[in-house]
Amino acid sequence: MSENKETEKSEDFRSGYVAVIGRPNVGKSTLINALVGEKVSITSKKPQTTRDRIMGVLTTDNAQYLFVDTPGFQTKHSSELLARMNQSVRSSLSDVDAVVMVIEATGWRPEDQVVLNLLSKDAKNVILAINKTDEVKESEAMLPLIKEAMEKFPFADVVPVSAEKTRQLDVLLDVIRKYLPEGDKLYEDDIYTDKSPRFLAAEIIREKAFRLLGDELPYGVAVMIDKWEETDDQARIFATLLVNRESHKGIVIGEKGAKLREISRLAREDISKMLGKNVYLEVWVRVRKGWGDDAQVLKSLGY
Structure with missing residues (x-):
């Protein structure tokens, strides 16, 4: 009986699209690069480094994650380029199976609220990733932040991580997997991005x-x-x-x-x-x- 259960579990393969959103310079690209294990998106301390939807592909034994790295939503400046970047953020939220919103462990900012407002109130499968936990000395210090975030939006899950130090990334993947539909791989195992x-x-x-x-x-x-x-x-x-x-x-x-x-x-x-x-x-x-x-x-x- 236990053997049958194990067989069923191994056949429970999931695959789907995951939009990663957040304000500029919050660490979205670093997080995706760390999850995928390859450099699929550029990083710098300058905000607005990412300008296009860049998909990173991670294939594991039981899932294939198709991460969409989005530009940080910009409100301070105006140009045709930034208008297109902001539209890219909005379009990334359609036709995805899960959304990971990234904020910093140091606290909720007004710019985070701007990004949150892009989500409809009844949006489902929205996971909050609290990044840069290595910059907070005590984990208990994040409890008020988690409480504040949950009061702003009914996140499906909250996962503290450090993309820079690759902490808790396995936990985040397990959480994301729960919200991906059962299905076959969309890309071969050795593909890690859809970009040329x-x-x-x-x-x-x-x-x-x-x-x-x-x-x-x-x-x-x-x-x-x-x-x-x-x-x-x-x-x-x-x-x-x-x-x-x-x-x-x-x-x-x-x-x-x-x-x-x-x-x-x-x-x-x-x-x-x-x-x-x-x-x-x-x-x-x-x-x-x-x-x-x-x-x-x-x-x-x-x-």
Whole structure:
């Protein structure tokens, strides 16, 4: 009898879509990367790093999770790019089987409420992930936060985690699995994202620019892959970093080209790891004023 039960349990495979939402810079991308075990979304301390719905795929023995990483919902600034990003957040909430809302363990913020307002009052299968628990000394300190959150919305479950330290991620996966429908895999076991290598390479270059330039560079930077040549043992990639102003160009290039060389070097290393082969990467900087409001440019960038 027990053997039959074990057999039934092993055949109880589940698969489904999980939207991960939260205010800017709350750690959504870091959480998805940690759950999937691969770099599918770029991270930096700059808010609004993620600009597109990026799906990370995790396949385990009993489930396949299709995570949708969304841009942090933005209300402070206005542009065509940000309008499209906010629409991406809203559309991510439709046709998913579960939603993971991420907040920080340090407390509920007004920006969290803005994100929460995107959910309908009768939304189901909404899980609250309280991230960055490593920044709170005592776990008891989170109890008031959990109480406050539950008063704001009837979350199906609450799971404290640390994406940075990979704490409680197995618990979060077990909780999410409960809300996924029974069904077959939608992707092969070795697939970890639905994005193309070209897209991921552009994202990696953009991440290095964000990380190296920090507050020096305003938000307006994008990456276009101009040319991609690939053989079995090498990839030759030519890319353009788009900036809004002439003054930004000098910031990206740096003194005697030092910053741009470092951006290229770090990006080349990550892209080489991703592709599993040698990479020749050439990055140029070009000024395109107002690209964030240019529908044609945004379309070419995939927004």
